[in-house]
Amino acid sequence: MKDYAVLIKKFFEEQSFVKSDIESFNYFLDNELNSIIEENSEVVPTIIPPNVDEFKIKFDNVRITKPEITEADGSVRKIYPMEARLRKLTYAAPLYITVSAHINGAQRESFETQIGNLPIMLKSKACHLNKLFREELIAHGEDPDDPGGYFIINGTEKVLVKVEDLASNKVIIDKDNTSGGKFVCKIFSEHGSYKIPHTIERLKDGIFYITFTRVRRVPLIAVIKAFGITKDEEIMRFISGNESFDEVLVNLIDSAELKTEEDAMDSVAKRSGITQPKEIRLERMKEIMDKYMLPHLGITPKERIWKAYNLCKMLRKYILALRGQAPADDKDHYKNKRLKLSGDLLADLLRVNLKVLIGDLLYNFQRVVKRGKFPTLKVIIREKLLTSRIYSSMATGAWVGGRKGVSQRIQRLNFLEMMSHLQRVVSPLSATQENFKARELHCTHLGRLCPIETPEGTNIGLKKNLSLLATVSLDANEDEVTKVMRSYGLKPIAKQQ
Numbered sequence: 001m002k003d004y005a006v007l008i009k010k011f012f013e014e015q016s017f018v019k020s021d022i023e024s025f026n027y028f029l030d031n032e033l034n035s036i037i038e039e040n041s042e043v044v045p046t047i048i049p050p051n052v053d054e055f056k057i058k059f060d061n062v063r064i065t066k067p068e069i070t071e072a073d074g075s076v077r078k079i080y081p082m083e084a085r086l087r088k089l090t091y092a093a094p095l096y097i098t099v100s101a102h103i104n105g106a107q108r109e110s111f112e113t114q115i116g117n118l119p120i121m122l123k124s125k126a127c128h129l130n131k132l133f134r135e136e137l138i139a140h141g142e143d144p145d146d147p148g149g150y151f152i153i154n155g156t157e158k159v160l161v162k163v164e165d166l167a168s169n170k171v172i173i174d175k176d177n178t179s180g181g182k183f184v185c186k187i188f189s190e191h192g193s194y195k196i197p198h199t200i201e202r203l204k205d206g207i208f209y210i211t212f213t214r215v216r217r218v219p220l221i222a223v224i225k226a227f228g229i230t231k232d233e234e235i236m237r238f239i240s241g242n243e244s245f246d247e248v249l250v251n252l253i254d255s256a257e258l259k260t261e262e263d264a265m266d267s268v269a270k271r272s273g274i275t276q277p278k279e280i281r282l283e284r285m286k287e288i289m290d291k292y293m294l295p296h297l298g299i300t301p302k303e304r305i306w307k308a309y310n311l312c313k314m315l316r317k318y319i320l321a322l323r324g325q326a327p328a329d330d331k332d333h334y335k336n337k338r339l340k341l342s343g344d345l346l347a348d349l350l351r352v353n354l355k356v357l358i359g360d361l362l363y364n365f366q367r368v369v370k371r372g373k374f375p376t377l378k379v380i381i382r383e384k385l386l387t388s389r390i391y392s393s394m395a396t397g398a399w400v401g402g403r404k405g406v407s408q409r410i411q412r413l414n415f416l417e418m419m420s421h422l423q424r425v426v427s428p429l430s431a432t433q434e435n436f437k438a439r440e441l442h443c444t445h446l447g448r449l450c451p452i453e454t455p456e457g458t459n460i461g462l463k464k465n466l467s468l469l470a471t472v473s474l475d476a477n478e479d480e481v482t483k484v485m486r487s488y489g490l491k492p493i494a495k496q497q
Contacts, residue, residue, distance in 0.1 A: 018149030020472035028343030061098040082141035088155030092117040116386030123148025191295035225264035227308035238312035334444035
């Protein structure tokens with residue numbers, strides 16, 4: 001046998017086609033679940049009993065077991081995938097969380113409760129089939145060559161189709177065809193449940209404006225000053241380095257009267273249409289700027305200076321593109337794309353539905369408090385709410401953010417078609433629009449996406465498939481990236497005094 005044939009044979013013996021999806025789901029169980037609970041770790045009801053000064057509900061210690069089923073007589077036992085298929089059941093495991101009530105800073109009650117059931121991916125670390133040998137798989141009624149990587153919802157095999165999207169937290173200089181082909185600078189800032197588009201553009205008056213959620217076209221230099229870099233000389237140095245950018249001078253003159261952070265924040269608030277008294281106006285504007293402006297850098301006041309540095313860096317890149325000294329970014333280049341695998345899609349779904357569960361808990365708590373009673377938290381948590389919403393999304397394919405067709409029934413006409421379905425990648429672009437560039441084969445697809453397998457008709461080039469040997473890496477840990485950057489001699493910027 002030729003050397004390459006031996007290598008390929010060995011690769012498929014040791015690696016699975018759906019390895020990336022299973023890794024993504026395992027990462028979701030190990031890391032994302034905890035981070036989602038941490039985002040919502042503390043809940044403060046607005047209506048509390050009259051004799052209580054402070055009341056908090058805290059969530060922590062989330063854990064998930066292996067799939068099980070509660071029979072009609074109340075007995076609980078393990079369930080394997082084949083039984084779930086035959087009995088039209090969902091292959092899911094219970095999700096437990098520790099809930100505690102704190103009154104005036106002292107813990108009153110603490111208990112572990114089930115908040116719902118989470119569908120489990122076959123062959124993942126939480127699945128009973130994980131690490132079983134061929135004979136054991138056959139004994140449990142499974143095909144030993146089945147790769148896993150899908151879910152069983154009400155007896156139906158469902159796959160979460162990978163979604164291809166523009167990379168978040170990455171600055172992209174793009175041509176805006178709606179306004180005569182001028183350049184605009186864009187970044188999608190993503191942090192937890194936030195995914196906020198930011199746009200920097202230069203209008204005819206030569207001023208650079210930034211637009212993001214709740215704030216439309218405010219001068220960028222005013223925002224940089226509001227975040228803590230108030231000296232014109234410092235702003236110029238951070239944007240242009242040793243060069244001189246005349247484009248920035250016009251902007252500095254326009255914002256020359258803003259001498260302090262407070263002046264700049266107030267100016268931004270007025271331009272955003274906030275018309276309350278000054279103290280309230282400043283407070284509201286600070287909250288908007290911290291939460292919705294570049295949230296991936298942090299959402300607390302201490303990160304403002306880093307946001308200012310990053311805005312200077314973005315403006316530098318934009319000016320170089322306007323001058324023709326740097327190229328615009330190619331949106332179809334695969335370095336500017338990211339794939340959302342099963343773990344990421346489930347994290348989005350759980351994050352939104354956990355907020356619904358917490359909202360329902362608060363409503364039930366406050367309703368009972370209004371009647372003059374003090375309820376125990378055990379009574380007011382509805383575990384079926386989270387379960388039914390997750391099952392509904394996975395059964396219908398309607399996902400958060402208005403996406404449809406994310407969860408699909410696996411086509412099992414033959415083994416190859418099933419493998420193809422598990423490898424599918426879908427673009428969120430509309431099939432009714434032309435989008436010629438997005439449909440074309442790009443040179444960076446080589447080795448990543450199959451150049452042949454795409455449907456004819458309106459979906460051509462938008463529905464793609466991973467190539468046979470392609471794997472998708474997980475998000476890199478931020479601490480590891482920092483370590484690598486420091487090994488190349490890069491140092492973090494210290495705040496200028």
